[in-house]
Amino acid sequence: MADPTLSHQAEAPSRTARGLAGALLAAALMPLNSTMIAVAVPSIARTFHHDPADVTQALVATYLIAAIALQGPGGKLGDRLGHWRVCVFGQVVVAVGAVVGFLAPSLPVLAGSRVLMATGGALAVPATLALLRIELPPERRGRAFGTFGAIMASAAALGPIIGGVLVDAFGWEAVFVANLPVLLISALLIAGVDHTRDARPTAAFDWAGSVLLTAALALLVLGAESTDGAVLALVGAGLVLLTGFVVRERSAADPVIDFAIFRARPFAAGTLLVCLQNLVMYALIFEIPLVLEELFDLTARETGQLLIFLMAAMVLMSLVTGRLTDRLGPRTLAVAGSLVSLVGLVILLTDDLATSGEVRLPMALLGVGLGLCSPAAQTASMSAIAPEQSGMAAGVSSTMRYLGGVAGIAFLGRMLDLDGSAADIRSSHHTVLVVFTGVLCAALVCAALLPGRRPASVVSAEPQSTRP
Numbered sequence: 001m002a003d004p005t006l007s008h009q010a011e012a013p014s015r016t017a018r019g020l021a022g023a024l025l026a027a028a029l030m031p032l033n034s035t036m037i038a039v040a041v042p043s044i045a046r047t048f049h050h051d052p053a054d055v056t057q058a059l060v061a062t063y064l065i066a067a068i069a070l071q072g073p074g075g076k077l078g079d080r081l082g083h084w085r086v087c088v089f090g091q092v093v094v095a096v097g098a099v100v101g102f103l104a105p106s107l108p109v110l111a112g113s114r115v116l117m118a119t120g121g122a123l124a125v126p127a128t129l130a131l132l133r134i135e136l137p138p139e140r141r142g143r144a145f146g147t148f149g150a151i152m153a154s155a156a157a158l159g160p161i162i163g164g165v166l167v168d169a170f171g172w173e174a175v176f177v178a179n180l181p182v183l184l185i186s187a188l189l190i191a192g193v194d195h196t197r198d199a200r201p202t203a204a205f206d207w208a209g210s211v212l213l214t215a216a217l218a219l220l221v222l223g224a225e226s227t228d229g230a231v232l233a234l235v236g237a238g239l240v241l242l243t244g245f246v247v248r249e250r251s252a253a254d255p256v257i258d259f260a261i262f263r264a265r266p267f268a269a270g271t272l273l274v275c276l277q278n279l280v281m282y283a284l285i286f287e288i289p290l291v292l293e294e295l296f297d298l299t300a301r302e303t304g305q306l307l308i309f310l311m312a313a314m315v316l317m318s319l320v321t322g323r324l325t326d327r328l329g330p331r332t333l334a335v336a337g338s339l340v341s342l343v344g345l346v347i348l349l350t351d352d353l354a355t356s357g358e359v360r361l362p363m364a365l366l367g368v369g370l371g372l373c374s375p376a377a378q379t380a381s382m383s384a385i386a387p388e389q390s391g392m393a394a395g396v397s398s399t400m401r402y403l404g405g406v407a408g409i410a411f412l413g414r415m416l417d418l419d420g421s422a423a424d425i426r427s428s429h430h431t432v433l434v435v436f437t438g439v440l441c442a443a444l445v446c447a448a449l450l451p452g453r454r455p456a457s458v459v460s461a462e463p464q465s466t467r468p
Contacts, residue, residue, distance in 0.1 A: 015192040015193055016135055016193060018189045018190075018192060018193075019084065019131075019189060019190045019192065019193035020128075020131060020132065020135060020136075020144075021189050022185070022186040022187065022188070022189025022190035023084075023087050023124070023127065023128040023131055023186070023190060024128060024147070024148060024151055025182055025185060025186040025189070026087060026090060026091050026094070026124040026128065026182075026183065026186045026190075027121070027124050027125045027128040027129075027148070027151075027152065028151050028152060028154075028155040028182075029094055029117075029121060029124070029155070029179055029182060029183070030067060030118070030121030030122075030124065030125050030152075030155075031152050031153075031155040031156035031159065032155040032156070032158070032159045032162070033063070033114075033117055033118075033121070033159070033175075033179070034060075034063060034064065034067065034156065034159065035156050035157075035159030035160055035163070036159035036160065036162055036163035036166075036175050036178075037059055037060060037063070037114070037159075037163065037175060038060065038159070038160055038163065039160050039163040039164045039167055040163055040167050040172035040175050041055050041056055041059065041060075043167055043171065043172040044059070044107075044110070044172050047172065048106060048107045048110075050107055054107075055107065058107055058108075058110070058111040058114075059110065059111060059114050061225060062111055062114055062115055062118075063114045063115070063117070063118045064118075064221065064402070064406070065118075065217075065218050065221050065222065066114075066115045066118035066119055066122065067118040067121055067122055067402060068217055068218075068221055068399055068402045068403060068406065069122075069213070069214040069215075069217040069218045069221070070118070070119055070122035070123075070214060071122045071125065071126055071395045071396075071398040071399040071402070072210075072213050072214075072217075072256050072257055072392075072395040072396060072399055073122075073210040073213065073214065073256055073395070074086070074090070074119075074122040074123040074125075074126050074127070074391075074395055075126030075127075075130065075391040075392050075393070075394045075395020075396070075398070076205075076206070076210075076256045076257075076391060076392050076395060077123065077205075077391070078123075078126055078127045078130050078390075078391030078394070078395075079130075079388060079389060079390070079391035079392055080205065080254075083127040083128075083130045083131045083134070083390075083391055084127075084131065084190065084193050086123050086124075086127045086391075087123070087124050087127040087128060087131070087190065088187070088190060089120075089123055090120040090121065090122075090123030090124030090125075090127060091120065091124065091183050091186060091187055091190075092120070093116055093117075093119050093120030093123065094116075094117050094120030094121060094124070094179060094183060095120075095179065095180060095183050096116055096120075097113045097114065097115075097116030097117035097118075097119075097120060097176075098113070098117060098176045098177065098179040098180055098183075099176075099180075100112065100113035100116060101113035101114065101117070101173075101176035102173050102176045102177050113176070117179070122398075125394075125398050126391055126394035126395040126397075126398055127391065127394070128148070128394075129148070129378075129382060129390075129394035129397065129398065130382075130390035130391040130393075130394045132144045132145060132148060132382070133382040133383065133385070133387065133390040133393075133394070134387040134390050138383060139326050140326065141325075141326070141379050141382070141383060142321075142322045142323065142324070142325030142326040142330075142375055142376070142379045143322035143323050143325075143326055144322065145322060145325075145374075145375045145378040145379045145382070146318045146319055146320070146321050146322020146323070146325065146374075146375035147318075147319065147322055148375075148378070149318040149322075149371075149374045149375050149378065150315045150316075150318040150319045150322075150371075153311065153314055153315050153318065154311075154315050157311040157315070162178070163175050166178055205254070206248075206249075206252045206253075206254055206255055206256050208248060208252075209245060209248050209249055209252055209255055209256040209257075210256050212241055212242075212244050212245035212248055213242075213245050213256055213257070215238075215241050216238050216239075216241035216242040216244075216245055217238070217242075217399070217403075218238075219234050219235070219237050219238030219241065220234070220235060220238035220239070220242070221403075221406055222234050222238075223235035223238060224406050224407065224409075224410035225406070225409075225410060225413075246259070256392070257392060257395075257396060258389065258392065261385055261389060261392065261393055261396070264384040264385060265384075265449055266330070266380040266381055266383070266384035266449075266450055266451050267380075267381040267382075267384045267385055267393060268381075269377075269380075269381075269446040269447075269449035269450055270330070270334075270376075270377035270378065270379075270380045270381030270382075270384075270397075270446070270450060271377075271381050271396060271397050271400050272400070272443075272446050273334065273338075273373060273377040273443050273446035273447055273450075274373075274374060274377050274378065274381075274397065274400065274401050274404070275400040275401060275403060275404035276404060276439050276440070276442055276443040276446065277341070277370055277373055277374070277404070277440070277443050278401050278402075278404035278405045278408070279404040279405065279407050279408035279411075279439055280341075280345070280366075280408060280436045280439055280440060280443075281310075281314075281366070281370055281405075281408075282404070282405035282408045282409055283405075283408030283409055283411065283412045283432075283436065284310075284363075284366070284436070285307060285310070286409060286412060287412050287416060287429070287432060288303070288306070288307065288359060288363070289303035289306075289307065290416065290418060291353070291416075291418070291425060291429050292306065292356050292359070294418050294422075294425055295353060295356075295422055295425060295426075296355075296356045298356060302356075303356075306356065306357075306359055306360060306363065307363065309359075309360050309363040309364040309367065310363040310364065310366055310367040310370075311367065312367065313363075313364045313365075313366075313367025313368045313371060314366075314367035314368070314370045314371040314374075315367075315371065316371065317367065317368050317370075317371025317372055318371040318374060318375055320371075321333055321337075321371055321372050321374075321375045321376060322375045325375055325376045325379050329451065329452040330376035330377065330379055330380035330450040330451060330452075331376075331380075331447065331448065331450040331451060331452045332452070333372050333373070333375075333376040334372070334373045334376040334377055334380075334446075334447035334450050335444065335447045335448055336372055337368070337369040337370065337371070337372025337373035337374075337376070337447070338369065338373060338440065338443050338444040338447045339369070339444065340365055340368050340369035340372060341365070341366050341368075341369025341370060341373070341440050341443075342369070342437065342440050342441070342444065343365055343369075344361075344362040344363070344364070344365030344366040344368075344369060345362065345366065345433060345436060345437050345440055346437065347361060347362040347365065348362035348363075348366075348433060349430065349433040349434065349437060352426070353426055353429070373443070373447065376447075376450065377446075377447070377450065378397070380450045380451055381393070381397060382394065382397070384451075411432075411435070412432065415428070415431065415432050415435070416428055416429070416432055
C-alpha cells in the first residue's frame, strides 16, 4: 500500500502551482479594472446624469489613488497573516466591490465600489509577488516574474477592448460582473493550498504608520493630477505626512516599511528601474496618441493600432526574458533592455514625424526593451529580500511601479502643448522626448547595479524599536 505521507508530498507542488496560477488571475484583475472602466464612462454618465469628467474622477482617479496608497499596508499584512490568506481576502474584497458596483443606485455608491475593488487588488498584487518569491526556487523565479509582467501588461492593454465588447453587448454593469467568474476560477485554484502556512504573527500592526503612508500617497497623487492652485498645497501636505511616516517607522516595533530593505542594492536599483521605465511607458501611451491625433487627424482606433507594437513586443519579450533571466542573470538582460529602449526613444526623437507610421519601429523597440528589463529587475529586487519581508518588499515595488506611471502622466500634462501649430506640437513633442531620454539614462544606471549570474545576498532587517 502506498504511503499516504509520500502521496501528499508528491501532490504538494501541483497544488502550489495551481494556487500560484489562481493568485496570478486575481492580481491581473487590478490592471484590467483600471483600464476596462474607461469605455464605460460615457454610458455611466448617461445613467446617473453626471458630466463624464466627474464620472472619470469618481471612478478612475479614486481607483488609482486607492491602488497606489494601499499597496504598502497590503504587502505588510501578507507578511503577518500569510500571503495565501491575504490573497484570498483580496479576492473577497474585489468580489464585494463588483457586486456593489453592479447594484449601485448612484454615482457615489459606484465610486465606493471602485475603491473596494482597488483595495482588494492592493491586497492581491503584493501577495502574489511575495508568493512567487517564497514558493519558487531561485532558478524558476525569472520565468515566473516574466509571466507576471506579461499577464499584468496584457490585462491593462486588453481592458478597453474587453470593456468595449461587454458594454456594447450587456451595458456598463457588465464590467463589474465580469470579475466574478474570474474570481471564482481563481478561488477554486487556490482552495487546495494551506492558507495559514506562511503566517508570521509579530507585534501589533502599525495602524498609525499605515494611515500616514496612505494619506501621504493619496495627497501626492492628487497633487500630481491637479492643474490648479491646489497643487502646492496638496503636494506640501503630502510631503509633511510622508516625513511624519518616515519618523514614525524608525521607531515602530513592526513598521509597514522597514527602510533597511533599501540597503540591498539589487532591491533599490531594481525597484527604481521599474519605476523609471513605467514613467516613460505610461506617459508615451498617452502622449503618442495625442500628438498623432493632432498632427494627422487619426481616430482612436488607428492610434490604438500603433500602440499595439509597444504592447505586443513588451508582452512577448517578458515571457522570453523570464527564462533567460534564470540563465544569464538580471544585469545582462536589464542593461540590454535599457539600451534597446534608449535606441527606440532616440529614433523617435530624431524622426520628424512626417507620417504616423514612423512610430512603429521605435515603439516596438521600446516594448522589447521594457520586456527585457522588467522581469530581470523584479527577479533581482525580490530575490534580494528575505522571505519574511517579501510582502513588504512587494508592496513597495508595486507602489513605485504605479507612482512612476502617475509621475509620467503628471509631467506630460504640464509639458506637452497641443494648442499651437504643427511645428509647435512637434517641438513640444521633441522636448518631452529629451526629458524621457534622460530618464532612461538613469534607468540604465540602475540596470548596471543589478547582480550578475550569482545570486544576490539576502537582506533581512530586524524591525527597529526604541522601546526598552
